[in-house]
Amino acid sequence: MPRRVRAAVSPGGGAPPGIEELLLDDPLPDEVVLRVEAAGVCHTDLGVGAWSREPRVLGHEGAGVVVATGAAVKRLRPGDRVLATFGWCGTCPNCTRGRPAYCFDGIALNLEGARSRPPLTRPDGEAVRGAFFQQSCFATHALATERNCVKLPDWLDAAVAAPFGCGIQTGAGAVFHQLGALPGRPLLVIGAGAVGAAAIMAGRITGCDPVIVVEPVAARRELALSLGASHAFDGSDADWAEQIVDLTGGGATAALDTAGKQATFEAALRSLHSGGTLGVLTLPGAFEEPVPHPGGIDFLTKRIVGVIEGDSVPETFLPRLFAHHAAGDLPIDRLIRTYPFAAIASAFADAHDGAVIKPVLTFEEEHDD
Structure with a gap:
């Protein structure tokens, strides 16, 4: 049954995103539902929001907790803390040879948000573009594929973890x-x-x-x-x-x-x-x-x-980066300023103006449990 979520909808043409109540589709067999805890704002979000001419939910550096899984998911279970990164098909020659960042379907999966059915709709049934980088994490909950999720160590705060999903890697x-x-x-x-x-x-x-x-x-x-x-x-x-x-x-x-x-x-x-x-x-x-x-x-x-994406294989490369952070060699927390999700328009403006290197949205105020 579709889940009611609060999501930041970018209307297109560079207009700032506005938060709306949307319906999130049930997960496909290879997907999970994430309760989003933190989401980095990247210049790709700003760029796509500027050239897009239709409403869409952006966000591609999401960290959160798995709350539901599709029927074919094997590696993840509800309660797992994960970082969502870029999407990849898993079957093309590049994916099977260890170069998922150069997936043959990478543009469709990531920039175009390819999915077999609309992931997000307004209450009146109008579809809103989602599945951006197979996540669209500028929302209280997001769909991601099992492939593009990496488990987080218990010690790593979600707000620090989020930027590893794209910019840092x-x-x-x-x-x-x-x-x-x-x-x-x-x-x-x-x-x-x-x-x-x-x-x-x-x-x-x-x-x-x-x-x-x-x-x-x-x-x-x-x-x-x-x-x-x-x-x-x-x-x-x-x-x-x-x-x-x-x-x-x-x-x-x-x-x-x-x-x-x-x-x-x-x-x-x-x-x-x-x-x-x-x-x-x-x-x-x-x-x-x-x-x-x-x-x-x-x-x-x-x-x-x-x-x-740094020609990364996220499942092996991201844990390596987490270890460098733990050792003090990648102090990315020095780049971050956090914003409550409700202030996403301010985070976008500060990113655009260069006032902040890495804005990260947090969702504590959105989740009451």
């Missing part, structure tokens, strides 16, 4: 899995938001030297230095890429551009030495438009990698 995974970052070799991180900060901490864990950050906001540069960066640039000098080449004695081995601007894309490429790797989270311009590149022989000596 993306930045850390990029360094650990995708960029060819090496001990004793330079790592460049452009942007010190949640993904960039995670990459900086992962670079320190890896032993990269130097770890360089380019970040225009002074407070974020200071935070980055305290998290493990050895050098910080504000990016205001037109030749900052050339300064990094001089600093490193030839260029960075690995770089991650979290800004997604034409200027940072080209500067990051100039900052690399021959054979270096640039990871990109997004590219300049509209998705359907070609991206200008500098061309030339030097461009052909460098590798560009599209970073999706």
Whole structure:
């Protein structure tokens, strides 16, 4: 029987989300129902809320407690504390070969919220788009698949756990899995938001030297230095890429551009030495438009990698990140500001304006048991 929930509905066009009462569908055989305890706000939520032209419930960094399971669920049971991460089909060649972040159906499952029937409806029966990243956790309760849930250790607070589901595993995974970052070799991180900060901490864990950050906001540069960066640039000098080449004695081995601007894309490429790797989270311009590149022989000596969820296998990688946090090597709690669920519009505004690195919604006031 459908469950009444309170959910934040983003109307589209960048308008702020508003909380409504909706009906949550019963779980499909491979799904669980989560009582959401915390949900991180990611820039992907803001971006999709801006380009979408129909109402939808976003949220893809949800931590909570399993309260119901579908008939085919075997690994999870009611009462389990879990973190919901990205969706993946489990059967395509990439999923079966340990690369679920690059699932053949990843765009449909995550950005489009593919599901066999509508997960959310208004009381009058109108469907509201959900299953965003197979969770849509900006709600008191959410549906997730068993595959995209990872059990949480008892000691880890839900509000700290939530950002591991996307932003932290993306930045850390990029360094650990995708960029060819090496001990004793330079790592460049452009942007010190949640993904960039995670990459900086992962670079320190890896032993990269130097770890360089380019970040225009002074407070974020200071935070980055305290998290493990050895050098910080504000990016205001037109030749900052050339300064990094001089600093490193030839260029960075690995770089991650979290800004997604034409200027940072080209500067990051100039900052690399021959054979270096640039990871990109997004590219300049509209998705359907070609991206200008500098061309030339030097461009052909460098590798560009599209970073999706840090090429993570969540069931094994997330516990590794939890252990790093427990050891004090990934103090992501320093990035977080919590907001009650009712203040989601404020959390969105602060994320958009850069006032907070990682807003996390909490749901204590929504659950009376």
